[in-house]
Amino acid sequence: MDRVPVLKLGDILIVSIQIDLQDQSVLALQEDLADKVVATGARGVIIDITAVEIVDSFIGRMLATIAAISRMLDAETVVVGMRPAVAITLVELGLSLGGVRTALNLEKGVALLKHLEAPRITTAAR
Amino acid sequence: MTTPTELPINGNNDVVLVRQHVRTAAVDVGLSLVDQTKVVTAASELARNALVYAGGGRVRVEIVQNGLRKGLRLTFSDEGPGIPDIEQALVDGWTTGGGLGLGLSGSRRLVDEFDLKSAPGEGTLITVTKWAR
Numbered sequence: 001m002d003r004v005p006v007l008k009l010g011d012i013l014i015v016s017i018q019i020d021l022q023d024q025s026v027l028a029l030q031e032d033l034a035d036k037v038v039a040t041g042a043r044g045v046i047i048d049i050t051a052v053e054i055v056d057s058f059i060g061r062m063l064a065t066i067a068a069i070s071r072m073l074d075a076e077t078v079v080v081g082m083r084p085a086v087a088i089t090l091v092e093l094g095l096s097l098g099g100v101r102t103a104l105n106l107e108k109g110v111a112l113l114k115h116l117e118a119p120r121i122t123t124a125a126r
Numbered sequence: 127m128t129t130p131t132e133l134p135i136n137g138n139n140d141v142v143l144v145r146q147h148v149r150t151a152a153v154d155v156g157l158s159l160v161d162q163t164k165v166v167t168a169a170s171e172l173a174r175n176a177l178v179y180a181g182g183g184r185v186r187v188e189i190v191q192n193g194l195r196k197g198l199r200l201t202f203s204d205e206g207p208g209i210p211d212i213e214q215a216l217v218d219g220w221t222t223g224g225g226l227g228l229g230l231s232g233s234r235r236l237v238d239e240f241d242l243k244s245a246p247g248e249g250t251l252i253t254v255t256k257w258a259r
Contacts, residue, residue, distance in 0.1 A: 020142050020145065020146065021142075022138045022139055022141065022142045023138045023141070023174070024138055053149065053163065053166070054145065054163055054166045054167045054170060055167070056167050056170040056171050056174070057171060057225065057226045057228045057229060057232060058170075058174060058225070060226075061225070061226055083163075084160075085159050085160045085162075085163035085164075086163060088160050088163070088164075089160070089163045089164050089167045089236065092164065092232075092235050092236055093167060093171075093228055093232035093233075093235065093236060094218055094228045094231065094232045094235070095226070095228060095232070
């Protein structure tokens with residue numbers, strides 16, 4: 001079984017999925033990430049799916065579960081790099097990933113997490 | 127790839143192999159990128175269903191022709207417990223396997239033709255077709 005590496009950058013954990021995920025790898029990633037969020041005290045998790053050609057209901061549910069678990073462990077999750085064809089397919093499949101934040105790319109994902117980190121400052125600035 | 131291929135679905139890694147094979151066939155047929163993604167996603171759902179609900183099965187991948195139109199046809203079969211109530215099984219959110227209940231209903235929306243034959247004790251046969259535009 002392939003394992004997906006989890007990288008740490010400041011208080012953000014970054015996961016870039018580069019392989020065609022089998023279900024066991026998906027479950028392992030879920031556990032690895034939960035452990036790492038606690039071990040590092042990370043405030044944000046970015047999951048990069050730029051290289052992912054399909055997201056089916058299993059992988060979609062994994063993304064939503066990771067977001068929910070991280071939130072419980074005081075970290076926000078952003079899924080970045082979704083391909084247009086994947087978005088179209090997911091919506092048609094019936095999975096709109098309501099609880100998952102997304103950003104178009106890694107850079108915007110990092111910016112979104114920084115924005116979430118300082119909600120009071122940004123509210124005051126509006 | 128003009129001859130039909132039959133692939134086994136006996137483990138998680140087979141689901142990945144089915145996806146990869148269906149992707150190659152979808153490219154051969156000339157499906158658009160969005161349609162490739164839809165049919166591969168449907169194949170992933172149906173292959174996993176065969177694994178989860180029937181303990182395994184197989185899929186036949188073939189290129190079909192209707193006049194000048196080419197299409198990709200996938201036939202999933204298993205000798206599992208079968209589906210007692212097909213109408214209910216096709217309702218969004220209905221599941222007996224602890225999933226999201228989108229496998230069957232969602233796959234049906236992702237393809238052009240969807241045919242499901244099943245009876246308790248007689249396994250399940252699902253045929254889906256996606257036509258090139």
